[in-house]
Amino acid sequence: AIRITQSPSSLSASTGDRVTITCRASQGISSYLAWYQQKPGKAPKLLIYAASTLQSGVPSRFSGSGSGTDFTLTISCLQSEDFATYYCQQYYSYPHTFGQGTKLEIK
Amino acid sequence: EVQLLESGGGLVQPGGSLRLSCAASGFTFSSYAMSWVRQAPGKGLEWVSAISGSGGSTYYADSVKGRFTISRDNSKNTLYLQMNSLRAEDTAVYYCAKYWVPAAMFNAFDIWGQGTMVTVSS
Numbered sequence: 001a002i003r004i005t006q007s008p009s010s011l012s013a014s015t016g017d018r019v020t021i022t023c024r025a026s027q028g029i030s031s032y033l034a035w036y037q038q039k040p041g042k043a044p045k046l047l048i049y050a051a052s053t054l055q056s057g058v059p060s061r062f063s064g065s066g067s068g069t070d071f072t073l074t075i076s077c078l079q080s081e082d083f084a085t086y087y088c089q090q091y092y093s094y095p096h097t098f099g100q101g102t103k104l105e106i107k
Numbered sequence: 108e109v110q111l112l113e114s115g116g117g118l119v120q121p122g123g124s125l126r127l128s129c130a131a132s133g134f135t136f137s138s139y140a141m142s143w144v145r146q147a148p149g150k151g152l153e154w155v156s157a158i159s160g161s162g163g164s165t166y167y168a169d170s171v172k173g174r175f176t177i178s179r180d181n182s183k184n185t186l187y188l189q190m191n192s193l194r195a196e197d198t199a200v201y202y203c204a205k206y207w208v209p210a211a212m213f214n215a216f217d218i219w220g221q222g223t224m225v226t227v228s229s
Contacts, residue, residue: 001169034215036152036216043220045219046207049207089216095154095169097154098144098153099151101152
């Protein structure tokens, strides 16, 4: 199974900050990577697929990059509604493993 | 509106069985692969199982292989997860999720249900 290592596990930031979350795959997965946002008590929400394609309706302050084994999610100017937990997921091969999650908290 | 609604969760004793259902609406159900993803209390997301639109292809996480069975009834627009030999570590919120590209099993989940809680405890 492909392992996904996500970092950091938690992150404190302020509104207006730029933050970056990283995922590393244990083997190459081309661009078969998605990013999700989850708020407490809610289902995850798709933000980015194919490593860098923004899902319809997602604000442009979210961006994704990378291919192969190293990927990043960047939020360019944090808004209050962005404080949540973020997960990456590879869908290159089964099982479609998730990263461990990054909890983004208000500083 | 595209919607997924899970049901069937509850409290079950270790070694017991439970069947989860996921009712789909607002899209051509048979055209899309579907999946189950779970989340233990306070923990991260864990992919559990997936099934093709026709039901002919299925995949499982090692942690549930041989105990869980995914299936679907396209005439009823419903996805199922039969869970047998349940263990305490299966305690989680179970989400059903829709793959966003038709007829493809290697893509992201664009629609998620609200989840149903399964608690395995004596």
